[in-house]
């Protein structure tokens with residue numbers, strides 16, 4: 373049966389991949405975005421009922437992160453509107469190892485609606501579609517926690533799992549932890565990308581205060597720096613986040629995409645060889 377599905381963050385890293393898959397399967401997809409009509413904006417709750425009206429299921433990505441102050445209130449308010457509008461199922465994208473995100477998960481779990489929680493590790497696509505792209509383009513990556521190991525997960529795998537969760541009731545009530553199949557340090561990631569692009573790419577290990585100072589000098593907003601600081605301290609510096617999960621294989625019946633495959637495919641798009649202003 374074809375479903376009406378709202379994808380919040382439908383133009384973002386995971387959302388747009390989910391929208392593409394659902395459209396291909398013939399479902400009626402509403403893209404949740406500030407630039408759609410009706411528009412969805414986390415800062416404009418009065419507009420939410422119109423966006424949620426007539427939807428069977430919702431994929432939720434919160435902006436910028438479930439750990440930020442105000443996220444809990446927003447998720448709680450969204451679950452109420454979803455219930456009022458007759459939505460049956462919520463799939464929440466959450467972050468692995470974030471206590472605050474787990475509090476938001478609980479709100480979804482206790483909403484009275486069907487749910488699946490998709491708790492992801494750091495995305496591989498952070499290096500090509502997010503905050504780590506720019507330093508790569510400038511040929512010099514300087515990051516703290518140089519030797520911390522991270523099981524990067526591919527946004528394509530997250531999208532595949534989320535689509536399964538949206539469409540099949542057997543995933544109701546499940547919490548899936550999504551990681552890649554290998555642990556990599558920033559140093560190793562930088563070397564893999566340099567190798568695949570054939571470009572000069574230097575890596576320098578710096579301290580967290582040096583990193584946040586550098587971001588301040590580049591005019592990065594204070595609340596974003598707070599979030600970066602939080603992610604490096606709470607998420608990266610937590611050994612539990614280095615545990616590899618096999619939930620991707622459990623849901624999809626195939627192995628998680630390997631980081632090297634992501635690097636080779638992404639290098640071929642040319643995204644890491646774009647010209648940049650000095």
Ligand SMILES: NC(=O)c1ccc[n+]([C@@H]2O[C@H](COP(=O)([O-])OP(=O)(O)OC[C@H]3O[C@@H](n4cnc5c(N)ncnc54)[C@H](OP(=O)(O)O)[C@@H]3O)[C@@H](O)[C@H]2O)c1
Nearest residue numbers: 381383384385386405406413414433434435437467494495
């Ligand atoms: N990156 C990671 O490594 C990682 C790991 C685990 C969990 N997560 C979680 O993943 C979530 C983000 O998902 P994603 O990476 O798929 O999305 P994304 O690429 O970060 O962005 C999704 C969309 O959010 C929209 N947006 C920004 N501000 C908004 C606002 N005020 N109201 C409504 N929409 C807004 C933008 O769309 P429009 O401009 O179209 O409105 C953007 O395209 C976060 O909650 C994060 O904590 C991320």
